[in-house]
Amino acid sequence: MSEQAGWERKVLENLATESLKEQRRRRRWGIFFKLIVVAYVGFFLWMVWQGRSTDGGADGGAHTAVIEIKGVIAPDGEASAANVNAALRDAFKNDAAKGVVLKINSPGGSPVQAGQIYDEIKRLKATRPNLPVYAVVEELCASGGYYIAAGADKIYVDKASMIGSIGVIMNGFGFTGTMEKLGVERRALTSGENKAFLDPFQPQVPSQVEHAKEMISEIHAQFIDAVRKGRGKRLHETPDMFSGLVWTGAKSIELGLADATGNVRSVARDVIKAETLRDYTEREPVFERVARRFGGAAASSFLGGLFESQYR
Structure with a gap:
């Protein structure tokens, strides 16, 4: 027991x-x-707090407003028209901002998004004509990135930056040969003869290809017009300027596609005369960034x- x-x-x-x-x-x-x-x-x-000022300066002090345009310009990206234009409006509302620098490192993207940013720059410039807007290129300013830069008062580059690609592209793939080899048949029912426009699983239709080329040409013409209006008499046009080619920063200055060499710091210090930098970029929330990475x-x-x- x-x-x-x-x-x-x-x-x-x-x-x-x-x-x-x-x-x-x-x-x-x-x-x-x-x-x-x-x-x-x-x-x-x-x-x-970091996003409020890259130098840690007070919001009320004289400063250069910096807006970063990085990566592909797309409606669902950080370099979207919604984000960039919101940052632009914030900068133009602040009387302490003595100049705006668009810090660009982009291969381009949506012509719609780029065009909306270009138009907003022009609209805001009309509200505060004495507030300069400068584009400062780091590595790359191509296609839609240059579309935006053309709206600035001046464009500053590094001598080794890549500038240009003034053109429009519509690309895709064709899988008809692969489908034949695999014995796969495409079945698409439409209520309009062009509803399956440029379907990659069907042979190209000449009339659809021609229509696509007309659309591309129209968008290209809009791009060229924006560059000509933005650059004005500074532009030294050549036969291949609007062919989609890319040039170095040094060559872009010769062609009038850019104005001078410089970086964000030097433009703020020597051109705008407001050395303190304040970042107005609309940043992706931290938790969303973590979620996207995971x-x-x-x-x-x-x-x-x-x-x-x-x-x-």
């Missing part, structure tokens, strides 16, 4: 010990996850599990 009582007491002691250990583990994990949340919030606040659903699952574990 005493042996059984001792055995039961030992079991109860073990259960109590394990329960205490489990409580300690939960407490430690709770502290750990809370620290992670604090770190995320702190990082987010730091990013917001990959959509995977990141959502990870972050969801993280916070669920914290409050479980």
